[in-house]
Amino acid sequence: MAHIVIDTCGGREAGAEALEAAAIASLQLDHQLTLVGDEAELTGKLARIAHDAERLRVAHAGDPVDPEQDLRAALAGRTSITVGLELLARDPEAVFISAGPPALIVAAALRTLGRIPSVGRAALAAVYPTLRPHGPASDPFALLLDVGATIQCTSEDLVTFAAMGAAYAAKISSIERPRVALLSNGTASSGAPPRVRDAHRRLLQGPPGFEYVGCLRADHVTSGDADVIVTDGFTGDVLLRTLEGIAATGELLIKRAAEKFQWRLGVQMLGDGIAAIREFTDWENYGGAPLLGIDRAVIVTQANSGRRAFLNAIRLGVKIDRLKVLEAVAAGVAALRTKES
Amino acid sequence: MNGQGEHDEANEAPTPASETVTPEQITADQVLPDEAAIEEVAPAMVPPLDEIIANVSPEGITQVAAPRKLVHLRWDLDKTYLQTNFDSVKDLVKTFWQKPEDKATVAGAQALLQSLMDPADRQNRRVTFISGSPRQMRKVLMRKLCLDGVEPDMFILKPNLENLLRGRFRALRGQVGYKLKALLLSHMAAETVDEYLFGDDAEQDAFIYSLYADILAGRVDAVRMAAILSTCKVYRHDVDEIMAYHKQLVGSGDVVRRIFINLDRRSPLDRFAAYGARVIAIYNYFQGALLLFDAGLLSARGLVGVLAAMATAGYTPERVANSVQDLMRRGFVQPPALAKISEAIDEAERAVERPARYFLQKFEEVVAGLGTLTRSPPPWELDINYLGLYHEARFHRQQHRWLGIRLLD
Numbered sequence: 001m002a003h004i005v006i007d008t009c010g011g012r013e014a015g016a017e018a019l020e021a022a023a024i025a026s027l028q029l030d031h032q033l034t035l036v037g038d039e040a041e042l043t044g045k046l047a048r049i050a051h052d053a054e055r056l057r058v059a060h061a062g063d064p065v066d067p068e069q070d071l072r073a074a075l076a077g078r079t080s081i082t083v084g085l086e087l088l089a090r091d092p093e094a095v096f097i098s099a100g101p102p103a104l105i106v107a108a109a110l111r112t113l114g115r116i117p118s119v120g121r122a123a124l125a126a127v128y129p130t131l132r133p134h135g136p137a138s139d140p141f142a143l144l145l146d147v148g149a150t151i152q153c154t155s156e157d158l159v160t161f162a163a164m165g166a167a168y169a170a171k172i173s174s175i176e177r178p179r180v181a182l183l184s185n186g187t188a189s190s191g192a193p194p195r196v197r198d199a200h201r202r203l204l205q206g207p208p209g210f211e212y213v214g215c216l217r218a219d220h221v222t223s224g225d226a227d228v229i230v231t232d233g234f235t236g237d238v239l240l241r242t243l244e245g246i247a248a249t250g251e252l253l254i255k256r257a258a259e260k261f262q263w264r265l266g267v268q269m270l271g272d273g274i275a276a277i278r279e280f281t282d283w284e285n286y287g288g289a290p291l292l293g294i295d296r297a298v299i300v301t302q303a304n305s306g307r308r309a310f311l312n313a314i315r316l317g318v319k320i321d322r323l324k325v326l327e328a329v330a331a332g333v334a335a336l337r338t339k340e341s
Numbered sequence: 342m343n344g345q346g347e348h349d350e351a352n353e354a355p356t357p358a359s360e361t362v363t364p365e366q367i368t369a370d371q372v373l374p375d376e377a378a379i380e381e382v383a384p385a386m387v388p389p390l391d392e393i394i395a396n397v398s399p400e401g402i403t404q405v406a407a408p409r410k411l412v413h414l415r416w417d418l419d420k421t422y423l424q425t426n427f428d429s430v431k432d433l434v435k436t437f438w439q440k441p442e443d444k445a446t447v448a449g450a451q452a453l454l455q456s457l458m459d460p461a462d463r464q465n466r467r468v469t470f471i472s473g474s475p476r477q478m479r480k481v482l483m484r485k486l487c488l489d490g491v492e493p494d495m496f497i498l499k500p501n502l503e504n505l506l507r508g509r510f511r512a513l514r515g516q517v518g519y520k521l522k523a524l525l526l527s528h529m530a531a532e533t534v535d536e537y538l539f540g541d542d543a544e545q546d547a548f549i550y551s552l553y554a555d556i557l558a559g560r561v562d563a564v565r566m567a568a569i570l571s572t573c574k575v576y577r578h579d580v581d582e583i584m585a586y587h588k589q590l591v592g593s594g595d596v597v598r599r600i601f602i603n604l605d606r607r608s609p610l611d612r613f614a615a616y617g618a619r620v621i622a623i624y625n626y627f628q629g630a631l632l633l634f635d636a637g638l639l640s641a642r643g644l645v646g647v648l649a650a651m652a653t654a655g656y657t658p659e660r661v662a663n664s665v666q667d668l669m670r671r672g673f674v675q676p677p678a679l680a681k682i683s684e685a686i687d688e689a690e691r692a693v694e695r696p697a698r699y700f701l702q703k704f705e706e707v708v709a710g711l712g713t714l715t716r717s718p719p720p721w722e723l724d725i726n727y728l729g730l731y732h733e734a735r736f737h738r739q740q741h742r743w744l745g746i747r748l749l750d
Contacts, residue, residue, distance in 0.1 A: 001657070027607060032659050039711060043670040047610040053624045053667035054660040060711055 001031055002321035003094040004314050005087050008037035009065050009080040010099030011305040016045065018099065021310030023051035031318055034094075036061050036084040059083055067101045074104050081105055085112040088296045095297040095317035097288065099305045105298065106149045106291065114295040116164075116330045118337050121150040122293035123161045124233070124300060125168060126240055127286045132224025135175040140280065142224060143169050144183075146233040147240045147289060153232035155198035158182065160333060162203060164292040165228040166210035167332025171325045173227065177211050181226035183235060184215035199230075208335040247281040287312035290320065292329055297321065411465050412638065413536045413596075414457060415524065415550075416493075418472035418482065420541040420605040422450045437475075441484035447603060449626030451489045452650035456643025457633070458491070467531050468493045471523045473516060473544065475501035495530070497523045509576055516544050517552075518575035518583065524553045525586035537638070538600045539629070542608040542622065545734060550600045551616045551725055559592025560723065569727045598636065601629045610671070612737070615730055617722025621673060627651050628664050634685070635678055641685035648686070648700060662703035669708070672716035676708055 006022050008015040015037060022033050023046065032055060035042055039060040046056070061084070063077035075082065081100050085108050088096045098105055106122060115122070123146035130142045145165045150157060162180045169178040182200055184192045189200040192215065203212040213226055218239060221229060231239070254274060257263040267274065279285065288301035288309065297320045301313050320326070419425040419436075424445040426432040458466055468491070474482060476498040486493060499519055504512040512518060528536075536554075540546025552569065555561045561569070566587050570580045600620045602613060613622045623629050630647040633639040651661060668674040674682075683701050 001659075032663075039670065039714065040716075047614070047671075050607050050609050052607055054656075054664050057659075057663045057666055057707065058670060058711070060714070 001093075002318045003032040003034065003091050004317050005034045005036060005059075005084045005094050005096045006310070006314070007065075007080040007084050007096070007098035007100055008035050008042060009061070010303065011301065011310060012307075015099075017305070017307040018097075018310045019045055020049060021307045021314065022056065023049045024307070024311060025314045026052040026055040029055075029314070029318065031055065033057070033314075034059050034084075034087060036080040036087070038062060059087055065100050065104070067104075071104060071107055075108055075111060081108050082112070085109055085298075088298070089113055092296070093321060095299065095321055097299045097301060097310065097313045097317055099301045099303055099310075101303075102148050102300050105300050109291060109294050109296075109298050113298075116293055116295055116326075116333055119160055119164070119293040119333055121153065121157045121160075122146075122291050123157075123164060124149040124236075124289045125165055125292050126236075126289040128222070128240065128243055129280050130222050130224030134169070134224065134227045135173040137174055139173040139175075141173070141286065142221075142226065143228045144221070144236055144240060145228070145230060145292065147236040148233045149291060149293075150233040152234070153195060155195045155202065158195060158199035158230055158232070159202050159207075159336070160293075162199075162210070162212070162228065162230045163207065163332045163336040164329050165230060166207075167329045168290070168292060168325060169227050170209065170332075171323045171328045172319065175227055177209070178227040179213045179225070180207075180210050180228045180230060181213045181216035183218065183221070183229050183231035183239070186217060187215050189215050195232075202340075206339075208339045209332055244283055247283075250281070251278065284309040285312060287316035290316070290325075295326065295330075297326055411467065411532065411534045413467040413469065413531060413534075414454070415469045415471060415527070415536060415538045416454070417540040417544075417546055418470050418474060420447070420543045421539050421546075421603050422446060422454070422470070423485070437478065439481070441481050441488055444481075444485045446489060447605075447626065448654035448656060449630070449647045449651045451491065452647045453626045453630050453633075453639075453643075454491050455489075456630075456639055456646050459640070459643065467495075469495040469497065469527050469531075471497045471520055471527070473499050473519070475499060477502065495527050497527065511574055512576060512579075515574065516546075517549055517573040518570070518579035520546075520549045521553060522579055522583050522586070524549070525556070525583065525590055528553075528557070528590060529586065534596065536597045537633070538597060539603070540600065541603040541605045542612075543605050547600065547602050547613050547616055547620050547622075548727065548730055548734060550597070551620060552727055554595075554597030554600065554619065555725065556587055556591055557593050557597065558595035560725075561587075561591070561727075563587060563591070565727075569731070572728055572731055599632065601632075603629075612734075614719065615722065616725060618673075618719045619721060624664050624667065625651065625656070625661075627656075627661055628668055631665065631668060631674060631682060634682060635674065641689040644682070645686055645689040652700075658700045658703040661700055662707045665704055666707040666711065669711065669714060670716065672718040675716075676711075676714065679704060679708060 004025070006018055008018045008022070011018040019035065019042065022035055025031070026033055027050065034057045036059045039058050042058050061078055061080040061082070063079045065079045065081060066074065081098055081104055084096050084098065088094045089112050102124065106124070110122060125143050125145035126147045127141035127143055129140050133140055134142060143165050145161050146153070166178045166180050169175055180203070182196055182203070184196050186192070189197045192200070196215070200215060210228070216226055216229060221239065222243070254267060257267050283302065284306060285308070288299040288305070291298040291300060297317060299313050299317055301309050305313070416422050424447050425436055454468070458468060470486070470493045472482070479496070479498055482498070483496065501513055504510070538550045540550055552561065556566070563584065566584065567580070570583060575583070597619065600616070602620060602622045604622050604624050608622070610622050613620050621632060627647055630639055630644050634641065634644045648661065665674065665679065669676065669679065683704055686701060
């Protein structure tokens with residue numbers, strides 16, 4: 001049985017939707033859930049919604065999370081993030097889910113929790129939909145890491161991210177030998193920065209457990225040519241935001257099209273297709289980004305996550321615990337180190 | 342069909358005058374006039390009335406239950422004591438034909454009831470079951486209770502066949518008229534000091550039990566009572582009887598100490614807030630056992646017994662600890678009381694060798710997670726708006742009927 005620790009101070013409606021998702025999960029799933037936040041406020045809100053108190057527990061965190069606050073001061077307080085991560089440190093089976101500021105979560109996680117042996121930096125791994133499905137279960141999502149945990153990476157970090165991402169995808173999407181690519185400005189590595197060139201050279205030597213397919217341009221990210229795409233945190237964050245921005249712009253364009261009667265008719269006729277695309281590109285379906293490289297499961301969801309995003313993050317957390325994904329990631333990194341030495 | 346608030350007399354057959362019962366007609370060893378409805382199961386265990394009255398001090402009526410007082414436990418059966426599924430006609434038929442040994446009890450209910458009816462204290466306890474199940478199920482249900490080692494003093498079942506034959510179709514589903522009448526009737530039939538009522542959130546138990554408690558406490562006068570019965574569309578015959586009992590019993594004593602509502606449907610807690618602290622919605626019977634232990638009604642050994650039964654039913658220490666924390670957060674259990682409870686469980690565990698130690702460890706974790714929580718319990722509600730609550734409950738029922746039970750409402 002997994003233990004899901006949920007930060008109820010982040011997400012849509014000041015965490016109210018995170019609480020609702022937890023209440024629904026308590027009724028639908030047979031797992032222990034701990035809500036972290038202001039106890040009096042949470043108890044008051046819980047009384048108004050159907051939930052199963054046998055599966056829910058509250059851990060009090062009195063200090064508010066302020067995204068503008070200095071990182072050091074935020075780490076010193078008793079915020080929902082620091083309290084939640086303390087709970088995580090005490091329970092190896094726990095999974096922490098938060099929609100708080102990613103930088104604060106990563107910093108607090110690195111301070112409170114241990115790292116996987118021989119992993120220098122952590123990586124946030126986000127999924128995004130691609131045209132070609134992945135694995136035997138035809139998983140529509142590919143993995144992109146890092147998307148914001150480590151802004152500046154060395155080639156060593158990129159190779160480690162490749163091993164971690166491949167191990168994660170192998171477990172979550174049941175892919176026997178995931179195809180891994182490095183994000184670059186061309187298919188040849190010659191024009192890439194030195195860290196990418198060096199990582200490319202090391203990965204070409206035949207890493208264990210996954211297939212390296214070379215460098216991949218950003219316009220091929222959604223094609224599905226690779227199951228795992230590796231990049232540094234800065235580039236990954238920019239790429240992910242761009243993809244989400246394009247999807248949001250598409251939504252707006254459809255709404256704008258409805259302004260003219262004839263176009264509205266056309267949009268109505270395409271209604272089912274548009275709904276399918278919307279469902280496909282909706283980030284709330286992805287569940288959040290796991291922080292890889294830490295010896296506990298931490299899932300970071302977007303700041304404006306709603307009920308559905310939190311519910312999917314809870315389901316992802318349960319899956320990570322059930323499939324022993326963290327052990328697989330640690331084993332993947334260990335195999336890489338053995339091969340390299 | 343009449344409009345809301347009127348009695349449907351067209352569907353109602355005339356009732357013989359002899360069926361109306363006055364309290365003078367009922368004595369301790371007399372079979373009640375509605376003999377099929379109320380059965381005295383173990384009259385030998387009931388002490389003489391004089392002895393009961395002699396053991397009860399007048400001031401004891403307003404005190405919280407203490408040992409050696411006569412305590413009446415009134416239980417609903419389906420979804421409160423028995424795990425019953427009435428969601429479809431198939432379930433209903435299955436329940437009807439189910440063998441006694443196949444009927445399952447709600448986790449911890451049997452252990453709690455057995456502990457409350459401990460032979461050492463049995464002479465001070467009365468147990469009444471008031472169920473909405475048809476009288477035709479009496480044999481099966483009695484057999485089930487017998488298998489569980491539970492011997493009720495009274496066992497009241499609903500005359501559904503009679504209601505059907507008389508064309509009283511509303512009474513088949515309605516509970517207010519039937520249960521209120523049964524509660525008042527059985528109250529007259531037994532001398533009581535303190536009463537503890539157990540129901541569930543599937544029907545209107547919180548409403549009916551609170552109304553019953555307020556009638557006894559003298560908080561519902563005849564005019565208000567008539568208005569409530571009229572709104573609840575109770576048949577004229579039942580209204581007449583209930584009003585007669587009301588006249589006899591109104592203001593006879595504020596004896597209902599607690600009303601426990603088993604959250605079988607996991608209804609939101611706020612739905613019971615209007616009833617005040619007397620109604621406590623519980624997620625499991627360990628919560629009930631804790632509160633009864635705190636009130637001095639249940640022994641530490643009994644508490645450990647309930648804990649053991651819950652563990653056998655598959656409850657993990659985490660689930661039990663979560664429900665303890667839930668009571669603490671709602672202000673029903675204070676951290677010092679929990680420390681006493683832990684001590685008592687520890688003590689009792691050493692005597693009976695039950696593995697409660699891991700549970701205690703989890704309780705401590707739960708308390709630690711809350712920091713320095715001190716919360717007072719909710720207030721005791723003295724002026725309940727029954728008409729408003731009835732309409733609200735009706736709205737929720739209709740919403741559930743047409744839209745299904747919403748997870749967030």
